[in-house]
Amino acid sequence: MSPTGRVTRAEVAARAGVSTAVVSYTLNGGPKNVAPATRDRVLAAVRELGYRPNATARALRLGSTGQIGLVVATMSNPYFGQLTDETERAAAARGLALLVRTNSARDLTTAVEQLAERQVDGLLIAQSMDEASTAAVRATGVPTVLINEATAPDGVASVGVDRFGGARTAVEHLLGHGHRSVAFIGAAPGEDRRRGWSDALRAAGLGEGPAVEAEYSREGGYRGARRLLALDQPPTALLAGSDEQGLGALLALHEAGARVPEDVAVVAFDGSIASAYAWPPLTTVTQPTQEMVGRALDLLLQPGEPQQSILAPALVRRRSCGC
Amino acid sequence: MSPTGRVTRAEVAARAGVSTAVVSYTLNGGPKNVAPATRDRVLAAVRELGYRPNATARALRLGSTGQIGLVVATMSNPYFGQLTDETERAAAARGLALLVRTNSARDLTTAVEQLAERQVDGLLIAQSMDEASTAAVRATGVPTVLINEATAPDGVASVGVDRFGGARTAVEHLLGHGHRSVAFIGAAPGEDRRRGWSDALRAAGLGEGPAVEAEYSREGGYRGARRLLALDQPPTALLAGSDEQGLGALLALHEAGARVPEDVAVVAFDGSIASAYAWPPLTTVTQPTQEMVGRALDLLLQPGEPQQSILAPALVRRRSCGC
DNA sequence: CTGAAAGCGCTAACAC
DNA sequence: GTGTTAGCGCTTTCAG
Numbered sequence: 001m002s003p004t005g006r007v008t009r010a011e012v013a014a015r016a017g018v019s020t021a022v023v024s025y026t027l028n029g030g031p032k033n034v035a036p037a038t039r040d041r042v043l044a045a046v047r048e049l050g051y052r053p054n055a056t057a058r059a060l061r062l063g064s065t066g067q068i069g070l071v072v073a074t075m076s077n078p079y080f081g082q083l084t085d086e087t088e089r090a091a092a093a094r095g096l097a098l099l100v101r102t103n104s105a106r107d108l109t110t111a112v113e114q115l116a117e118r119q120v121d122g123l124l125i126a127q128s129m130d131e132a133s134t135a136a137v138r139a140t141g142v143p144t145v146l147i148n149e150a151t152a153p154d155g156v157a158s159v160g161v162d163r164f165g166g167a168r169t170a171v172e173h174l175l176g177h178g179h180r181s182v183a184f185i186g187a188a189p190g191e192d193r194r195r196g197w198s199d200a201l202r203a204a205g206l207g208e209g210p211a212v213e214a215e216y217s218r219e220g221g222y223r224g225a226r227r228l229l230a231l232d233q234p235p236t237a238l239l240a241g242s243d244e245q246g247l248g249a250l251l252a253l254h255e256a257g258a259r260v261p262e263d264v265a266v267v268a269f270d271g272s273i274a275s276a277y278a279w280p281p282l283t284t285v286t287q288p289t290q291e292m293v294g295r296a297l298d299l300l301l302q303p304g305e306p307q308q309s310i311l312a313p314a315l316v317r318r319r320s321c322g323c
Numbered sequence: 324m325s326p327t328g329r330v331t332r333a334e335v336a337a338r339a340g341v342s343t344a345v346v347s348y349t350l351n352g353g354p355k356n357v358a359p360a361t362r363d364r365v366l367a368a369v370r371e372l373g374y375r376p377n378a379t380a381r382a383l384r385l386g387s388t389g390q391i392g393l394v395v396a397t398m399s400n401p402y403f404g405q406l407t408d409e410t411e412r413a414a415a416a417r418g419l420a421l422l423v424r425t426n427s428a429r430d431l432t433t434a435v436e437q438l439a440e441r442q443v444d445g446l447l448i449a450q451s452m453d454e455a456s457t458a459a460v461r462a463t464g465v466p467t468v469l470i471n472e473a474t475a476p477d478g479v480a481s482v483g484v485d486r487f488g489g490a491r492t493a494v495e496h497l498l499g500h501g502h503r504s505v506a507f508i509g510a511a512p513g514e515d516r517r518r519g520w521s522d523a524l525r526a527a528g529l530g531e532g533p534a535v536e537a538e539y540s541r542e543g544g545y546r547g548a549r550r551l552l553a554l555d556q557p558p559t560a561l562l563a564g565s566d567e568q569g570l571g572a573l574l575a576l577h578e579a580g581a582r583v584p585e586d587v588a589v590v591a592f593d594g595s596i597a598s599a600y601a602w603p604p605l606t607t608v609t610q611p612t613q614e615m616v617g618r619a620l621d622l623l624l625q626p627g628e629p630q631q632s633i634l635a636p637a638l639v640r641r642r643s644c645g646c
Numbered sequence: 647c648t649g650a651a652a653g654c655g656c657t658a659a660c661a662c
Numbered sequence: 663g664t665g666t667t668a669g670c671g672c673t674t675t676c677a678g
Binding site: 035 | 647648649650651653654655656
């Protein structure tokens, strides 16, 4: 019995009265032809013995595992859960398995190195990369695509959405419905969504509304909204940088007795399933995750130069924005 | 250059002026001792060459990949997302990598077989198993633990929670606060939560309240609640079989103008993060996912007989039940 | 159309 | 304390 406790190719060959090469030819459909009769004998032996090829040995020989790695902060966040789901499905459709690695508080460099050690055929990273991890990617030589990010370091491909445009559209929508005071909860100045927000306000001849920096979590959105509500002049509308923040903001608004959308209209970002079942259902800038994932996988498996790909998000209007 | 395009152990050995065996001994801390000076030379060579061991080769030799597989319906559901997160973390803490496989509409038997082919050291399945997949597990001989399920077929270990008790406790809580008409949204008669619900009602001398069968999804909960609301005598309280169903029910209640908890109290099941940020925050029977995952991994790596392990859930009281 | 055999990178007897 | 080497299960070149 082999270490894995299973039937090996040699046993199949013996049983079928052929060499191990022929078993390979049969099972892989090449690179050589096999006479139909022989082929049938091999297949019969495979069936009778319950033989299953050992992917590890195959990977060693081929120098390719048929596995790709995905690094994601957390899958408890439904947006990233969905992204992971879709990545797995898209990978499976291409015959690839998915090695996931969560990396909320740990470090990306280690994640990259450990996944590379496992000989993944490619790496999908759903986080922004720092110097060290970029160096690690280069050093390991593993094809890598940054996903859910519009920009990437030199030499690594990326596919993300136009967050600037998405945020701009969202704010314009709010302005079009009469709002003059649109607040922002999200990242620091300079970040795309925040730039889109301020750009839209400026284009409308309005001053910047209040902005609060908050973590991309429900808790972050909750705290951010509370700070906005404590203002002398609370805003009448609010753009959150993620659905999670939007959901947290909704909770804060409900607790404070503010009606949504009558008192405060809310628009969020991501388009996770959670947004549709919030109360009230959240208007949100949805990201085309499925297309993103498909594109990312194509970039990963395609030999060419690293490309940056940017997709367009879409505003999905629901009750929370009142329009 | 090797197929993987990387430095091999032989090059390290050459550079350090030792044999490949010594490189192994150094890197693996055994099984033989290495003189400190030699050791340093090897380590230096490793560093200079940027050598990283090839896990595939190691796996082939050892008959163990250091990878475990997780089969889960979907990670878009935050409860399973969280379960996956925690599984990955617990696995990483034990030096194991996680191969995930979503299996919503596909078939478990294939999932098991493909994961087995990849030589996973163990399999965690977060779904109920049918005949065929059980046979597949047995045939492949991969250690398997059913997770999030209280019962498992012969020969496979499991770790789940006492859903019967959890549901019973939830209903008792509702009854203790004066409710006489407690509905149920969830699975068919015979399922544990449903049994717990009817058992508690019976014990209180009440007839069974209305029950509706629904999918474990937001949509399912939404539809279920709508059906309950359409009744001549809508219930004053409601137990949902999962947080997702609870969330869907909340949406239906809000839409219908029913106040929660004043008109209808709601209790759900799972304890996902989503429940805490719902409006109103959902009272829910939380499952100890972290303990569940840790226990499952222990069962997986432990050589002994397959064991069934049942943990106790806890009722987390929040606003949605009004008490 | 079939077979023999080399070798992917690593570990661990077994020698020395 | 260190080196030699067989072999994990597979693919594929090279001969027949």
